[in-house]
Amino acid sequence: MAILEVRNLKKNFGDTQVLKGVGFTLEKGEVLAVIGSSGSGKTTLLRCLNFLETPDCGEIIVNGETLFNSDSRSSKSDVEIRKKRLHFGLVFQSFNLFPQYTLLKNVSLAVELLARERGDYKQNKSEILREIGASAREILERVGLSDKLDAYPFQLSGGQQQRVAIARALALKPEILCFDEPTSALDPELTGEVLKVIRGLKSSERTMIVVTHEMEFARNVADKVIFMADGLIEEEGTAEEVFDRPKSQRTKAFFTNYKKS
Amino acid sequence: MSFQTVTRMLLGGFAENGFIFIMTLLMALPLGLVITFGSMSSVRPVKWLTRTFVWIIRGTPLMLQLFVVMYVPGLLFDVQMPDHMFGIPVNPRMYSALIAFVINYAAYISEIYRGGIESIPKGQYEAGQVLGMTRGQIFFKVVLMQVVKRIIPPMGNEIITLVKDTSLARVIAVQEILWIAEEFTAKGIIWPLFYTGVYFLVFCGILTLLFGYIEKKLNYYRG
Numbered sequence: 001m002a003i004l005e006v007r008n009l010k011k012n013f014g015d016t017q018v019l020k021g022v023g024f025t026l027e028k029g030e031v032l033a034v035i036g037s038s039g040s041g042k043t044t045l046l047r048c049l050n051f052l053e054t055p056d057c058g059e060i061i062v063n064g065e066t067l068f069n070s071d072s073r074s075s076k077s078d079v080e081i082r083k084k085r086l087h088f089g090l091v092f093q094s095f096n097l098f099p100q101y102t103l104l105k106n107v108s109l110a111v112e113l114l115a116r117e118r119g120d121y122k123q124n125k126s127e128i129l130r131e132i133g134a135s136a137r138e139i140l141e142r143v144g145l146s147d148k149l150d151a152y153p154f155q156l157s158g159g160q161q162q163r164v165a166i167a168r169a170l171a172l173k174p175e176i177l178c179f180d181e182p183t184s185a186l187d188p189e190l191t192g193e194v195l196k197v198i199r200g201l202k203s204s205e206r207t208m209i210v211v212t213h214e215m216e217f218a219r220n221v222a223d224k225v226i227f228m229a230d231g232l233i234e235e236e237g238t239a240e241e242v243f244d245r246p247k248s249q250r251t252k253a254f255f256t257n258y259k260k261s
Numbered sequence: 262m263s264f265q266t267v268t269r270m271l272l273g274g275f276a277e278n279g280f281i282f283i284m285t286l287l288m289a290l291p292l293g294l295v296i297t298f299g300s301m302s303s304v305r306p307v308k309w310l311t312r313t314f315v316w317i318i319r320g321t322p323l324m325l326q327l328f329v330v331m332y333v334p335g336l337l338f339d340v341q342m343p344d345h346m347f348g349i350p351v352n353p354r355m356y357s358a359l360i361a362f363v364i365n366y367a368a369y370i371s372e373i374y375r376g377g378i379e380s381i382p383k384g385q386y387e388a389g390q391v392l393g394m395t396r397g398q399i400f401f402k403v404v405l406m407q408v409v410k411r412i413i414p415p416m417g418n419e420i421i422t423l424v425k426d427t428s429l430a431r432v433i434a435v436q437e438i439l440w441i442a443e444e445f446t447a448k449g450i451i452w453p454l455f456y457t458g459v460y461f462l463v464f465c466g467i468l469t470l471l472f473g474y475i476e477k478k479l480n481y482y483r484g
């Protein structure tokens with residue numbers, strides 16, 4: 001069974017149709033790269049998956065469980081949306097770290113808040129917090145920042161900040177981790193370190209969706225590539241299929257433009 | 262009139278200013294937050310009523326508001342202000358003064374809060390949301406500290422203005438420091454009037470140092 005199934009997703013902002021019926025499936029452990037020109041709706045797609053936007057039409061199914069269906073107006077209570085969100089993680093283009101907290105706290109905060117809802121929180125509070133701290137340390141070590149646990153975000157380079165943001169998203173163990181152009185706010189010499197971390201996350205347990213303009217990265221890491229144009233999936237396939245043998249004229253034109261710039 | 266006597270009498274007057282100052286802050290700081298929530302409410306009538314209220318309060322002189330609170334309850338509704346507070350006898354006019362000051366300052370402070378809250382980037386809320394935080398957790402754990410840091414400078418300004426505004430209470434015959442000093446001028450002694458400036462300068466100086474200290478404390482992070 002597919003871990004993620006998206007059906008006929010549509011989203012309008014006022015009169016402009018931004019998503020016009022997007023659908024795809026993803027198997028567990030797959031990495032999906034989403035490419036496409038500016039304004040084609042890539043960010044909007046990720047925002048819909050993370051419940052930051054409510055689609056006007058369509059379905060989102062994770063592990064067979066329908067999280068969103070525009071036909072059955074499920075209740076939009078804060079609690080329920082929160083639960084659904086936790087299937088997904090999102091790394092923003094602009095990091096959005098919490099400036100007043102250390103790196104360690106940035107990573108552990110949400111997990112700590114979530115742990116308060118556990119039945120045994122009161123009895124085992126100190127042990128639970130210790131475990132959360134230890135696993136936050138471990139995750140920061142994975143992204144290569146174990147020497148900066150007590151630093152504040154403003155003391156880091158953009159690449160380091162983005163790695164913290166990745167660690168923060170990982171800490172909640174989302175089933176599907178989404179990245180929205182994780183390197184486009186970075187200086188060129190810093191993109192490598194972030195892409196390396198993302199590449200290192202690839203495993204049979206972790207499903208990822210990466211919106212990116214880094215074509216080399218998409219080609220090397222993605223199991224599946226989607227090319228979006230004007231709110232629709234114009235082309236879809238394996239990296240070789242989309243990059244080496246594109247069928248659509250628009251895809252070809254996009255790559256030609258891309259190589260020129 | 263000896264220097265010591267004048268100093269002591271002016272100090273007695275300044276105690277009234279200090280009292281208005283403290284009481285106004287204690288009540289206007291929380292009330293301001295309530296007004297902020299009103300003016301940011303997604304319920305339109307609440308939002309527009311609150312904003313109209315803030316417009317009226319900020320758009321008319323505090324002195325006029327003092328007169329309104331002083332005269333209107335008695336003339337229109339035959340309401341008398343009580344003559345004691347927490348069991349201690351006070352000038353009933355002190356009640357009028359405090360009501361006017363609290364309402365006036367709560368309106369200004371609410372705008373400072375609103376400016377601070379609205380200056381926090383949307384990305385901070387969204388980061389909290391995708392991390393599964395509740396609205397309350399996002400406000401208290403993510404946004405609040407950042408708001409506090411941003412509003413400290415304008416709040417310092419407002420609070421220092423309040424120190425000096427307290428002397429406006431004299432227009433409804435609260436015997437604050439300028440009132441006392443002016444009584445000396447009636448006797449032909451003019452220097453106490455200028456001497457009052459020292460009280461304000463010292464008090465504002467202390468507040469400036471305090472706010473500088475708080476700003477420095479919050480400077481451990483940026484953003």
Ligand SMILES: Nc1ncnc2c1ncn2[C@@H]1O[C@H](COP(=O)(O)OP(=O)(O)OP(=O)(O)O)[C@@H](O)[C@H]1O
Pocket residue numbers: 013018036037038039040041042043044045
């Ligand atoms: N909140 C919004 N209100 C109105 N229009 C919006 C909103 N968000 C996005 N849009 C519009 O939707 C379209 C698609 O935006 P989106 O950000 O999804 O594109 P994108 O593919 O991520 O582009 P980019 O590569 O530049 O990031 C754009 O034309 C944008 O102006």
Ligand SMILES: [Mg+2]
Pocket residue numbers: 042043044180181
């Ligand atoms: Mg985008």
